[in-house]
Amino acid sequence: MMKEHVFVSAIIYARNNEKEISKTLESIDTVLNKTFINYEIVIVNDFSEDKTLQIIRNTIPSLRGNIIVINLSRKHGVENAMMAGLNKSMGDFVYEFDSAIIDYNIDLIPQLYKKAVTGFDIVSASTELSSSFSKLFYKVINRISYLDLDLGTERIRLVTRRALNAMLCLKEKVRYRKALYAYTGYAKAKVEFLSTGNYPQKKLNRENVALALDVLVSFSNFGLRISHYLSFLFFFFSIFMLGYSVYNYVFNRNVVEGWTTIMILISTGFAGLFFIIGMLGEYISRILIESQNRPFYSTKSVELYKEKPGAKNNAEAEVAVTNSI
CATH class of the missing domain: 1.10.287 (Helix Hairpins)
Structure with missing residues (x-):
């Protein structure tokens, strides 16, 4: 199979995922290596309180390509944490994984790329399997938003560089990417998939309610x-x-x-x-x-792992400590 010559970034959100992060990284790395010649994996560690970071470091030597680990100084939540990875990404196409839990066929990743090159700047993998709270929220926001949204539960999203840059240039402080991508006006498509059912249902908690309220206020009247x-x-x-x-x-x-x-x-x-x-x-x-005008996130450290020339399973690490971004 011919590999694609474009440079691809994969942004993965990790927060207390010690049980699944190693398998997830290996699976994503394998499919990216089969599909693309050049790629990078950016892992955003959202202040994990378990062994997630340690397992990530132990798994990296078995991965191919460039690996970046961004350690945030405190818990930021999915939206703001993913902004750290998106700002760091260099790819012509960027995959967004909002969770380190995989409940789909891994071949869905190249399928999104094939759909994108047919003329779409934003391609998302969508499933009907979601919590009742999520279904109610999407139904309400799609109905009352002035952006004519068509939002739903998504596991992966692939965006082109121009769509990503357009989203990053928006000055909205409420960074709800689904709505912001719709606001850019670029062509969007959905790829439906059947979930394996091992994805945990979202719980109704203060963080989810706060995000829902922020979105309703910011993207609707x-x-x-x-x-x-x-x-x-x-x-x-x-x-x-x-x-x-x-x-x-x-x-x-x-x-x-x-x-x-x-x-x-x-x-x-x-x-x-x-x-x-x-x-x-x-x-x-x-x-x-x-x-x-406060920053969306603050970074504790950034770890850069680059594959050594001529080596397949070794990685050399450069760790840069920054104050805040």
Whole structure:
């Protein structure tokens, strides 16, 4: 089989993956070596608290090609951590692996490349197997976003250099790559695959909820629309209560004045106001984040492993320690 002459980068996110990271690296390295002449593997270690980094270092001598290990100084989450790898990548085509867990046929990797060279700048591997929380989130964001999104659960993504550069140049501080790639306008395609079922379901936790809220606020008019709708709702409710009070005053003079109506009006009115103020607070916080212009990630060290000339299973390491990027 003829190897492709383009230079390819593979960015792999790792966070407490000591059980699967070695097999994943060997599998990805094998298929890349069969498909491409030149490639690099960039591993982003998102402050793993187990033996992930040690296992990565032990596995590297058996890999071919150039290997880069980026160690982050604290936990950043998938989106910001992957930015560290994407900024470091050099490939004409860049694979994005958001997880070190493989639940697909490894031949899916060259399949994405074959699809890309037919005229697509963004090709993703998509599956229907996802958690109910993910399905609900994608359904909501696809419906209400002003970007006309068609998002879903993805395991791998392959992007061309021009699409990646366009995404990296966007000044959004909420780095949700699926939406940002859609914002660039480059041609996108999906390749469906059947999951083996060994991928863990996403749990509903604070990190996932925070990301979902950030995406809804940043890539849709969700908050403003709800605030507007509630403003109109409580306005008409207040008008109705005013008319009701006048009616009782004119036509029902024997009515006993009570606190129930007043409490209903006050409680519902203030509930609406507090919700609207909360949504405005979210947008104000986004303005603060944008104005601070802080870096997306901070790097503890970068390890460069280059294959020695004439050697197949040996690697020499250069370790550079940086403050922050």
